[in-house]
Amino acid sequence: MSLRVAVVGAGYWGPNLVRNFGSSPDWEVVALCDLDAQRAAAVLGPRSTVDIETSLEALLARDDVDAVAVATPADTHCAIALAALEAGKHVLVEKPIASSRADAERMVARAEELGLVLMCDHTYCYTPAVQHLRALVQGGELGDILFVDSVRINLGLVRSDVDVFWDLAPHDLSILDFVLPGGLSPLEVSARGADPIGNGHSCLGYLTMPLPGGAIANVHVNWLSPTKIRHMVIGGSRRTVVWDDLNPQQRLSVYDRGVDLDLTSDGADTAEKRLVNVNYRLGDMHAPALPEREALGLMAAEFAAAITEGRAPATDGWAGLRVLSVLEAATESQRRAGAMAAVGMPLGHAGLQPQRGLVAAGAGR
Secondary structure (H helix, E strand, O other), X not given: OOEEEEEEOOOOOHHHHHHHHHHOOOEEEEEEEOOOHHHHHHHHOOOOOOEEEOOHHXXXXXXXXXXEEEOOOHHHHHHHHHHHHHOOOEEEEEXXXXXXXXXXXXXXXXXXXXXXXXXXXXXXXXXHHHHHHHHXXXXXXXXXXXXXXXXXXXXXXXXXXXXXXXXXXXXHHHHHHHHOOOOOOOOEEEEEEEOOOOOOOOOEXXXXXXXHHHOEEEEEEEOEEEEEEEXXXXXXXXXXXXXXXXXXOOOEEEEEEEEEEEEEOOOOXXXXXXXXXXXXXXXXXXXXXXXXXXXXXXXXXXXXXXXXXXXXXXOEHHHHHHHHHHHHHHHHHHHOOOOOEEOOOOOOHHHOOOOOOOOOOOOOO
């Protein structure tokens, strides 16, 4: 039996959710909620049997809605999600999960208290390329992670409500949270942004994060580039993988190339007598074959599975909260001219660590 979902928001992203939930065997779209009924009708088309609601209160009062997918501006996410949770609905929220860490913490805590699934739609995590990238990293094929370089640049859309970090970096941060063992857990970050066109917010910037084991990650985001680039390099002690999202024929390239350091000593206890031999490893490259599937379809399936199986989804509320914590630290670092800013990584509700993969009893229908 299909789960029943209502989509809130018929703007930029809502139509994609309506289409993918509507084509999923796990879901039935029963309603689309938007303040503008004509806009919602244009999304659904003239032959649609999906109801149009203009009142969130009326939508949440319906007993034929199991879950709500929220595709509205970030500053409305918390209020809508909390209202849906209080109405007993499972909730999917677009990125970022909220406009502040405090709001995200309230959402995560309330979902856990009520035993309901709260999922963040970190869409890239459900692409075949990133799924394979996760398997490479967490399966140990790359060895120890040494560095991450990520570039996400394009021309526009220049926004006046948020800066480029809050607009573009959530994609890269959510990917790192999904791929890296243990998730995204930097203790501090440095962010430098620039606004050369006088927009009022940073239009380009660089975010740097130390990673465990002495590694480092760098994320470059930019609204002003005449060329569009979606590129990530993850370098390991054994292999390096390059992800080029704009190359459908070869999205992933795995290189058996790198630098090996042979540390030898003559037994003396002085560091000066240690010899360092640098060996350059020049091995093969291979490009794994990847299926072409729409990420939102896999996301919808994961949302349904989490509900029916009574577990946390792969990109749960905690994932959204970790990404948001880094974004807030990046904002503070920019305010301090790029100085390192501490990241308050979230603990669980009431001081407990989140139990990834599980939600409270009663999360199913």
